[in-house]
Amino acid sequence: MPDVQPIGIDLGTTCSAVAYIDEHGKTAMVRNAEGEVLTPSVVLFDEEEIIVGREAKKAAGVEVGKVAECAKRDMGRESYAKLINGKEMPPEVIQAYILKKLMLETEAALGTQVKAVITVPAFFDEVRRKATTDAGEMAGLEVLDIVNEPTAAALAFGEAAGYLEDDGTPREMMRVLVYDLGGGTFDVTLLELRPGDVRTLATDGDTHLGGRDWDQQLADHAADAFAAQYGSDPREDPGSLVRLMRAVEEAKHTLSIRNRTKIHVEHAGQALDLSLTREEFYDITAHLLERTAYTAGEVLRVAGKTWQDVSKVLLVGGSTRMPMVPEMLEKLTGIEPDSSIYPDEAVARGAAVFARYVMDQGAGDKQPSFTVVDVNSHSLGILGIDQETKRKENVIIIARNTPLPARAARNFVTKTDNQKSIVVQVLEGESTAPEHCSVIGKAVLRNLPPGLKQGWPIRVTYQYGTNGRLSVRAVVPGTEREIVMELEREQGLSSDRLKQWKQTLTAEVGRKRSASTIPAEQQSVMTPTQRKAPPAAQRVAKAAKTPTATPAAAAASPIAAQRAAPQATTTAPQATTTAPQATTTAPQATTTAPQAATVMQPAATEVVSSPASSETVLRPKNKKGLKVWYYLAGYIISATVGLSIGYVLMCMINPEADFLNIWVPGVEAPSEEE
Ligand code: ADP
Ligand code: MG
Numbered sequence: 187m188p189d190v191q192p193i194g195i196d197l198g199t200t201c202s203a204v205a206y207i208d209e210h211g212k213t214a215m216v217r218n219a220e221g222e223v224l225t226p227s228v229v230l231f232d233e234e235e236i237i238v239g240r241e242a243k244k245a246a247g248v249e250v251g252k253v254a255e256c257a258k259r260d261m262g263r264e265s266y267a268k269l270i271n272g273k274e275m276p277p278e279v280i281q282a283y284i285l286k287k288l289m290l291e292t293e294a295a296l297g298t299q300v301k302a303v304i305t306v307p308a309f310f311d312e313v314r315r316k317a318t319t320d321a322g323e324m325a326g327l328e329v330l331d332i333v334n335e336p337t338a339a340a341l342a343f344g345e346a347a348g349y350l351e352d353d354g355t356p357r358e359m360m361r362v363l364v365y366d367l368g369g370g371t372f373d374v375t376l377l378e379l380r381p382g383d384v385r386t387l388a389t390d391g392d393t394h395l396g397g398r399d400w401d402q403q404l405a406d407h408a409a410d411a412f413a414a415q416y417g418s419d420p421r422e423d424p425g426s427l428v429r430l431m432r433a434v435e436e437a438k439h440t441l442s443i444r445n446r447t448k449i450h451v452e453h454a455g456q457a458l459d460l461s462l463t464r465e466e467f468y469d470i471t472a473h474l475l476e477r478t479a480y481t482a483g484e485v486l487r488v489a490g491k492t493w494q495d496v497s498k499v500l501l502v503g504g505s506t507r508m509p510m511v512p513e514m515l516e517k518l519t520g521i522e523p524d525s526s527i528y529p530d531e532a533v534a535r536g537a538a539v540f541a542r543y544v545m546d547q548g549a550g551d552k553q554p555s556f557t558v559v560d561v562n563s564h565s566l567g568i569l570g571i572d573q574e575t576k577r578k579e580n581v582i583i584i585a586r587n588t589p590l591p592a593r594a595a596r597n598f599v600t601k602t603d604n605q606k607s608i609v610v611q612v613l614e615g616e617s618t619a620p621e622h623c624s625v626i627g628k629a630v631l632r633n634l635p636p637g638l639k640q641g642w643p644i645r646v647t648y649q650y651g652t653n654g655r656l657s658v659r660a661v662v663p664g665t666e667r668e669i670v671m672e673l674e675r676e677q678g679l680s681s682d683r684l685k686q687w688k689q690t691l692t693a694e695v696g697r698k699r700s701a702s703t704i705p706a707e708q709q710s711v712m713t714p715t716q717r718k719a720p721p722a723a724q725r726v727a728k729a730a731k732t733p734t735a736t737p738a739a740a741a742a743s744p745i746a747a748q749r750a751a752p753q754a755t756t757t758a759p760q761a762t763t764t765a766p767q768a769t770t771t772a773p774q775a776t777t778t779a780p781q782a783a784t785v786m787q788p789a790a791t792e793v794v795s796s797p798a799s800s801e802t803v804l805r806p807k808n809k810k811g812l813k814v815w816y817y818l819a820g821y822i823i824s825a826t827v828g829l830s831i832g833y834v835l836m837c838m839i840n841p842e843a844d845f846l847n848i849w850v851p852g853v854e855a856p857s858e859e860e
Contacts, residue, residue, distance in 0.1 A: 194537025200369025
């Protein structure tokens with residue numbers, strides 16, 4: 187065994203798994219301390235200790251307020267959906283506890299230190315990817331890279347089915363559809379595997395569709411039947427509800443192998459054994475299955491392919507064990523889905539293959555044997571203003587499903603004569619309406635030289651790395667003014683809080699720890715302001731001073747740089763990418779005519795960090811003088827108040843100091859007679 191072992195971690199919504207590369211160079215699963223391959227992604231925050239996995243899952247029905255489940259669904263949000271012990275907690279901290287257990291037990295099992303590749307759903311956006319890396323960092327885990335789950339799954343199937351060489355290179359061209367239905371999420375991806383090339387063609391998914399939704403349908407069915415019989419509803423009591431959810435999940439599992447089962451429902455001292463056939467189960471949940479088929483069809487359509495173009499169907503995720511899934515896919519594709527690997531091991535195994543590949547490359551002594559090309563799962567755009575309609579719009583610069591790394595540039599123009607500053611607001615989302623997109627970063631280019639005519643060109647370039655990092659560059663030709671911004675997420679933990687949490691998790695020895703070692707302020711409720719990253723302007727100011735020193739995102743990561751050829755370079759004014767899948771990557775037509783159609787807004791003196799105040803951005807910059815007067819008035823007022831208080835205090839101590847002869851509380855005024 188090497189000193190440091192590359193491992194792959196499938197950090198799942200409901201279950202997590204770890205794989206490594208064994209002494210024969212093949213992937214193998216790691217067993218946790220309980221001797222199991224799958225670790226429930228559940229954390230129990232007990233007074234005494236923090237427990238992850240099977241025991242935590244058992245406690246979920248009893249200690250409802252102490253157990254965190256499905257934190258992955260909330261990644262990227264400020265706090266986990268539920269209060270834990272009455273307190274808010276960031277979802278990435280919960281994930282960090284899971285990673286910590288996985289890491290420690292893997293190191294114990296393998297007898298080496300580990301470096302990991304963690305997988306995320308392909309549709310995870312930038313914020314959620316970063317939150318996942320943060321979770322790894324807090325756990326004290328060295329994260330080699332983040333890789334998309336379907337890509338990992340394809341690598342694992344490739345290895346198992348023998349269509350990869352020993353070094354991971356695909357032997358022949360195959361078009362693989364990865365259908366991943368887990369506990370809480372659905373993810374479908376079309377990949378093309380060629381010798382030396384693993385390429386994602388298109389991907390889509392649903393963050394809120396998974397086995398749990400099948401459970402929910404069954405739970406509603408059973409609870410309705412119970413309510414009809416006894417007049418009381420088990421969903422109204424948290425304890426009964428948790429037990430009901432466990433019962434229906436078990437029934438669902440049974441129906442994967444048997445044709446009928448019974449659901450045992452208990453509530454308010456009464457019990458019901460409801461029998462259920464596989465047929466009935468199919469009927470109750472048909473609309474959910476239909477939704478997955480629709481999404482899969484969309485992925486094929488976007489990639490310009492049909493069901494008949496699929497040469498292999500890979501089933502990933504525990505929910506694909508429901509027979510209705512392979513049955514449906516076989517009907518659609520005409521081929522039997524591959525079952526050469528357990529659906530809940532594929533992702534971790536593939537991540538291990540990928541981790542080895544990353545480490546080999548990092549060692550620098552091996553030429554990369556194959557390249558992995560992913561796509562961006564959400565469009566990245568910029569807030570512009572349509573010159574004719576004057577409406578704000580999301581101008582897409584790198585369209586979704588563009589192979590990564592991608593580079594695209596687009597020209598804009600200034601809005602007014604003598605414009606002094608420009609706001610670059612980076613949006614993520616498909617809609618042209620900015621309000622339907624999320625703002626993922628903002629920067630202001632200031633101090634443009636005076637006398638610029640309206641319509642002066644501005645060139646904005648996005649560089650999106652394979653590691654999901656975005657670097658934005660805005661240049662005003664002829665002015666030597668440019669701005670470079672390495673995008674950091676605006677939401678999420680600040681680096682200080684991240685460090686604090688890391689210390690908290692590091693202080694823990696083994697799996698047992700005292701909850702009281704969580705610093706009090708970390709247990710407390712977090713307000714949005716506490717969690718806000720520094721304003722974009724501050725981060726950008728640094729970059730703007732040394733514009734050429736900021737490396738492009740891909741170049742910043744040695745792995746990313748080698749991972750794929752820069753096939754998506756775009757230089758045309760309209761940002762038409764020259765990538766192979768041009769059909770999928772064309773920018774939205776609504777972004778209008780070349781050049782002058784979209785303008786960039788000037789900025790106010792200050793960077794406005796909240797979208798709500800973005801209106802002020804449009805105002806010209808003559809507010810500076812006014813502000814100075816405000817400040818001056820403020821100084822004068824506070825100085826006067828301070829002096830008066832000082833005078834009164836002085837007089838209270840020594841009435842003789844009252845040379846103005848005013849009334850001072852507690853000091854008797856000299857009487858007139860005297
Ligand atoms: P995730 O990746 O979201 O953590 P998994 O791939 O581990 O999810 O899948 C978990 C889901 O798979 C759960 O909803 C579970 O009920 C379901 N599942 C596991 N085994 C079976 C089975 N035999 N039949 C039906 N569903 C199953
Ligand atoms: Mg999964």
